[in-house]
């Protein structure tokens with residue numbers, strides 16, 4: 001397979017600055033790269049790039065896809081966990097999917113994980129501080145799932161694509177570390193998960209033996225372990241000294257314990273090796289000390305690790321936290337930092353994104369960092385350039401970690417002393433695209449072009465997005481005609497599109513346009529005066545609101561008026577509206593902030609008003625699946641066992657639309673403590689009610705825990 005070119009303009013821009021077209025190209029490029037590396041890593045067991053470089057690609061993909069979900073290629077390899085099972089092995093479907101872990105690389109992002117989890121659970125500051133965790137080394141091997149029926153080992157599988165794995169039972173039976181029978185009482189049916197790995201010494205010995213017999217060498221212990229386990233002849237596996245650590249639970253017919261820590265003890269009692277560095281951690285503050293401790297131990301360990309995994313200890317809390325996308329909300333991998341390199345910085349270019357942000361990009365002499373050729377890197381913003389005193393011609397340190405794109409860390413000491421250094425870089429005060437003043441509000445690090453819709457870098461991209469296929473989808477109004485109408489001053493804002501008919505005569509006179517084509521275009525525009533709320537929200541081009549997020553938001557709020565009212569109310573941090581917004585499954589804190597920020601801008605409100613006047617925005621309906629599909633549910637009173645946002649999220653997962661007021665359209669009212677007038681109204685209207693206990697039982701019986709999306 002030929003790898004796509006590593007050095008494309010889109011490949012160097014920060015995700016927030018990509019136009020929809022660039023995002024599509026870049027996502028396709030990244031998906032192809034990820035597919036290639038997935039194959040090399042999971043199926044061929046011969047990786048071509050470092051893990052950090054792979055994580056970097058993946059994170060960049062995720063960051064771009066979050067902003068442009070509609071630009072994602074179909075069946076993207078980036079959404080796969082691992083690789084599809086190899087047909088040489090029998091396939092087996094995991095009873096509970098084997099998902100991945102989200103990564104963080106520093107304390108700040110780790111704290112972000114803790115605060116997301118504690119906010120989701122609505123723990124108070126004290127509870128948040130003392131949220132008990134378990135920390136374990138992140139073993140760099142391959143994950144496996146082991147099924148025990150009545151205590152007897154019956155099947156072992158690789159992760160495969162997360163849903164289906166390869167049946168490697170015969171090979172796993174050869175592992176000394178794996179108990180063929182669990183010692184002591186156990187659930188009737190249980191899936192136990194862990195990592196199979198090869199020690200560093202065994203890896204070196206294996207490679208020496210491979211070399212002596214003229215066989216292919218393995219790149220690292222993990223690939224040697226994977227290659228050894230995925231042998232068609234179990235006798236070969238038996239010759240390879242594979243080891244095992246057990247660390248997680250898949251399906252269980254009965255909960256084995258109440259805490260993860262107790263589960264680790266139980267695994268040990270059953271006969272599994274459990275990593276001896278695992279510790280119970282009293283709260284977020286101790287987590288960093290544990291990371292330092294494990295980092296210090298890393299070199300002396302007999303096996304490779306690539307970070308630390310933290311898991312919420314209480315299994316009931318894990319259950320409540322559930323999953324978001326391909327990873328649990330109750331666990332995180334804090335990974336060790338990655339490769340650096342030195343190269344020469346040739347030039348500093350200032351790029352202008354769709355949001356007007358001026359971003360400095362360093363053009364570099366090509367350098368290989370962790371297996372990836374880097375030619376550009378971000379310099380973040382003007383303060384960073386000044387702080388690092390980076391100048392053209394300098395030798396600079398480059399880093400690729402799990403970071404979104406490579407970054408310039410600083411200038412080498414030798415460069416600082418060069419007598420012929422260039423003059424300090426002066427950050428422009430005007431937009432390099434439109435020449436408008438670029439301002440930097442106090443307290444912010446980003447300088448932005450004030451040209452707004454008049455700056456071609458921003459306006460045209462926004463308009464193109466507005467009429468794109470998943471937005472208004474106006475036939476005949478493509479990238480080129482938008483650019484043309486923009487330059488002619490006919491369309492400067494989205495609402496201008498709907499007054500184009502007043503310029504019909506002028507349009508007909510334009511080159512390439514005639515009476516018929518103008519009539520067709522105007523008819524296509526008329527056709528789109530009626531638009532669903534989700535398309536409408538998507539079309540606005542709000543940061544991070546791609547088609548799927550727009551759908552989530554639209555389904556939640558139902559009508560344009562309700563959406564707008566709630567967005568305005570959500571401007572107050574801590575308000576019910578804000579909590580509600582953040583609790584919509586799939587909408588995190590940052591996305592909520594972006595929505596609120598958009599509505600907070602006066603000129604956006606003006607655009608909304610203009611559009612609302614010109615359009616018929618239709619209500620959005622809930623999907624027709626789940627135990628409460630199409631039903632309207634109202635929560636009232638104080639809920640004692642769950643927070644209101646969590647209860648809403650649960651109801652929505654079951655297909656319900658959650659409303660604040662009781663009406664004839666309400667199907668169910670859940671009554672918390674001190675339920676007042678709404679309870680009375682439900683009684684009057686003869687609407688079904690449940691108290692909190694009944695509601696919880698209903699949810700449990702419908703197995704409403706969030707279905708992990710694969």
Ligand code: IVH
Pocket residue numbers: 098099100101136137138139140141142143195247248309328331333
């Ligand atoms: S827990 C729901 N614990 O890391 C996910 N995973 O990047 C449960 N890994 O697929 C995984 N050491 O292969 C867990 N102590 C540990 C781990 C660990 C290594 C691997 C595992 C997983 C991958 C995610």
